[in-house]
Amino acid sequence: MLTLYGALLSPFVRKVRIVLAEKKVEYELVPQSPFEKSAEFLKKSPLGRIPALDDEQGRSLADSSIIAEYLEERFPEPALLPRDPYERARVRWFDEYADGGMAPTLTGKIFFQRVVNTSLMKNKPDEAALADGIQELARFFTYLEDEIDGNDYLVGNTFSLADISVGCQLINLRHAHISIDAAEHPTLRRWFDRVTSRPSIAALIEQDQGFLGHQT
Numbered sequence: 560m561l562t563l564y565g566a567l568l569s570p571f572v573r574k575v576r577i578v579l580a581e582k583k584v585e586y587e588l589v590p591q592s593p594f595e596k597s598a599e600f601l602k603k604s605p606l607g608r609i610p611a612l613d614d615e616q617g618r619s620l621a622d623s624s625i626i627a628e629y630l631e632e633r634f635p636e637p638a639l640l641p642r643d644p645y646e647r648a649r650v651r652w653f654d655e656y657a658d659g660g661m662a663p664t665l666t667g668k669i670f671f672q673r674v675v676n677t678s679l680m681k682n683k684p685d686e687a688a689l690a691d692g693i694q695e696l697a698r699f700f701t702y703l704e705d706e707i708d709g710n711d712y713l714v715g716n717t718f719s720l721a722d723i724s725v726g727c728q729l730i731n732l733r734h735a736h737i738s739i740d741a742a743e744h745p746t747l748r749r750w751f752d753r754v755t756s757r758p759s760i761a762a763l764i765e766q767d768q769g770f771l772g773h774q775t
């Protein structure tokens with residue numbers, strides 16, 4: 560069986576878990592904190608980040624995007640990357656937009672300050688970082704609203720890794736009590752509600768909420 564190392568609440572771990580659930584691949588989730596980096600974990604994930612994955616032979620891979628593409632190649636159905644080369648590249652673009660563009664703001668600033676630093680670690684939030692993050696949100700929302708352009712999904716009007724990666728960042732934002740305003744960004748809000756009501760995603764949100772409910 561595959562072994563995934565990671566923690567609830569991480570958008571990157573969630574991304575891989577959704578891919579596994581969509582493809583109905585069984586796996587064992589081994590808890591791994593992003594703050595504790597044992598020598599053993601660093602062998603699996605040399606940058607010390609979650610997630611990491613071991614295959615059935617104990618061979619490791621790190622990074623959610625690398626793992627997602629590996630899973631796509633090993634378990635092609637249902638496809639989460641389109642066949643068309645341009646659309647495949649667009650999915651990879653949205654994965655990068657989510658992880659490289661949105662994550663530093665939505666997860667790094669807003670979620671980290673409100674949820675990790677304040678609710679879980681009981682520290683005072685860095686109000687400047689939080690305010691910065693909140694102020695940066697509009698440009699992401701406006702871009703995504705335009706890109707969805709009345710479709711059901713981000714690329715090729717089919718559910719793909721693009722929806723998973725972008726959705727995972729917005730789920731962390733919602734955990735930080737910020738939702739997409741339906742009046743200001745109606746298309747993005749409809750898309751988010753559609754994506755988060757998929758069973759593979761709704762189940763993980765429920766797990767996160769259960770965990771947060773116990774902690775706060």
Ligand SMILES: N[C@@H](CCC(=O)N[C@@H](CS)C(=O)NCC(=O)O)C(=O)O
Nearest residue numbers: 569571593607608609610622623624
């Ligand atoms: N590009 C990586 C990012 C993973 C990442 O940053 N994970 C965070 C937790 S949400 C982490 O492990 N942070 C610890 C660190 O950077 O030292 C991926 O997609 O897997």
